[in-house]
Amino acid sequence: MPNDVLKCIKSRRSIRAYRPDQITEQELQAVLEAGLYAPSAMNQQSWHFTVIQNRALLQQMSEETKAHLLNSGFPRYRRLLTNPEYSVFHHAPTAVIISGVEDAIDPRADCAAAAQNMLLAAESLHLASCWVNMPIYLFRAENGPEWGKRLGIPSCYKPLYGVVLGYKTDKPAKTHPRKENTINYIR
Amino acid sequence: MPNDVLKCIKSRRSIRAYRPDQITEQELQAVLEAGLYAPSAMNQQSWHFTVIQNRALLQQMSEETKAHLLNSGFPRYRRLLTNPEYSVFHHAPTAVIISGVEDAIDPRADCAAAAQNMLLAAESLHLASCWVNMPIYLFRAENGPEWGKRLGIPSCYKPLYGVVLGYKTDKPAKTHPRKENTINYIR
Numbered sequence: 001m002p003n004d005v006l007k008c009i010k011s012r013r014s015i016r017a018y019r020p021d022q023i024t025e026q027e028l029q030a031v032l033e034a035g036l037y038a039p040s041a042m043n044q045q046s047w048h049f050t051v052i053q054n055r056a057l058l059q060q061m062s063e064e065t066k067a068h069l070l071n072s073g074f075p076r077y078r079r080l081l082t083n084p085e086y087s088v089f090h091h092a093p094t095a096v097i098i099s100g101v102e103d104a105i106d107p108r109a110d111c112a113a114a115a116q117n118m119l120l121a122a123e124s125l126h127l128a129s130c131w132v133n134m135p136i137y138l139f140r141a142e143n144g145p146e147w148g149k150r151l152g153i154p155s156c157y158k159p160l161y162g163v164v165l166g167y168k169t170d171k172p173a174k175t176h177p178r179k180e181n182t183i184n185y186i187r
Numbered sequence: 188m189p190n191d192v193l194k195c196i197k198s199r200r201s202i203r204a205y206r207p208d209q210i211t212e213q214e215l216q217a218v219l220e221a222g223l224y225a226p227s228a229m230n231q232q233s234w235h236f237t238v239i240q241n242r243a244l245l246q247q248m249s250e251e252t253k254a255h256l257l258n259s260g261f262p263r264y265r266r267l268l269t270n271p272e273y274s275v276f277h278h279a280p281t282a283v284i285i286s287g288v289e290d291a292i293d294p295r296a297d298c299a300a301a302a303q304n305m306l307l308a309a310e311s312l313h314l315a316s317c318w319v320n321m322p323i324y325l326f327r328a329e330n331g332p333e334w335g336k337r338l339g340i341p342s343c344y345k346p347l348y349g350v351v352l353g354y355k356t357d358k359p360a361k362t363h364p365r366k367e368n369t370i371n372y373i374r
Contacts, residue, residue: 002217004191005311009221009304030189034196036365038303039318043363049370057373106320109348112299113318116225117196120307124192131226131300133293152371161296176230178223183236184339186244 008124013173015128018092018166022053027125028094031165034121035098038113046104047111048157050097058095061138061147062087068141069134088134092164095135099157111160118163128169132162195311200360202315205279205353209240214312215281218352221308222285225300233291234298235344237284245282248325248334249274255328256321275321279351282322286344298347305350315356319349 032049040046052058065088066081080086089095098115100107115131122129138147139159153159219236227233239245252275253268267273276282285302287294302318309316325334326346340346 003311005195006217006221006308008192009308010224012224012226014226030193032370034193036369037197037199039199039201039306041320045366045369047369051370051372051374053372053374108295109299109302112296113303115296116300116303117307119226120304121193121196124190133228151373179232182223182232182234183219183238185238185240186338187238187240 004124008120012119012123012129013175014130015168015173016090016130017169017171018090018128018164019169020091020093021167022093023127023165023167027127028165030125031118031121031127032096034117035096035114038110038117040110040113041105044101044104044110046101046107047114048099048154049114050099050151050153052095052097052151053093055093058089059087061135062089064141064147065135065138069137072137088132089162089164090130090132092128092130092166094165095132096163096165097135097151097153097159098161098163099153099159101156102158107158108160115161115163122165126168128166130164132164135162136160191311195307199306199310199316200362201317202355202360203277203317204356204358205277205315205351206356207278207280208354209280210314210352210354214314215352217312218305218308218314219283221304222283222301225297225304227297227300228292231288231291231297233288233294234301235286235288235341236301237286237338237340239282239284239338240280242280245276246274248322249276251328251334252322252325256324259324275319276349276351277317277319279315279317279353281352282319283350283352284322284338284340284346285348285350286340286346288343289345294345295347302348302350309352313355315353317351319351322349323347
């Protein structure tokens, strides 16, 4: 019964440590194509992907996001956000911002399916990946709309999720046990 | 470069015609397990799955959903909803209602990732599957909360998405071309 797809789904983990070297263009394109092949409500394909591979820009975005979150009062994350070593992109060399058409039927579902496809495609290529939400707060800051413009996100799209990509380090990823009693049956 | 995971992501289609015979328990469990292994914000695993394999119940749910949608004014779907042959479950023998914890960080994203994992697991097992949204409107009807109770959905969970499963017929599934200009790059 177990096949490569089921194995990939089980082996995928959120990776928060990355090698500094960039992924290949071929790997990037395979991951992006997987995102494009997600299902979407009424086939609206309500997503837009912004690929950021400029290290200085990622660093700047991370610093601004952290400052914005600290100012907005995220007491739970204060220690993380005040750590100069912490990056909201986990220092991955590639980040993809997934944005959804605001007035589509269900952009949050469409874009989440695209994100999950990207994570699985990455895992299938032995890449490290992580679904990241913190960078999205940058677009909710006062100058958030300017960031959207600067990154070339068309104005009818709203940034919803982030995915970071890179190569794995030797640091093993934690496996979380699954919660119990989350399924019921009616037969 | 293409591996079984990338191929599965590209070959998956929304299937709206099903053979009447039920999938095996082993197939069902593989699909459900794939759903449980989705990522979730802060590992909250904010989902609950309700598996419905009772044909009479699915028929009743479909009829009530159609009646509710007609009464709520869905002019675009009037022809479909008044067609007695139409089922909001596409006559699939298995339906999974995916519900999310209302006050989790991002239940819509967590549950969408779980849904996408299930669809890919189904495709990897050569099952037919479809992400369905119409059945969720049943829970928004006046007696929606009663339906939630009847189906054993814990009260802190809200039904968000549906996935139907079964065996494929000979009817080929339509392939939609992907939209262009949905990716930009900053390097």
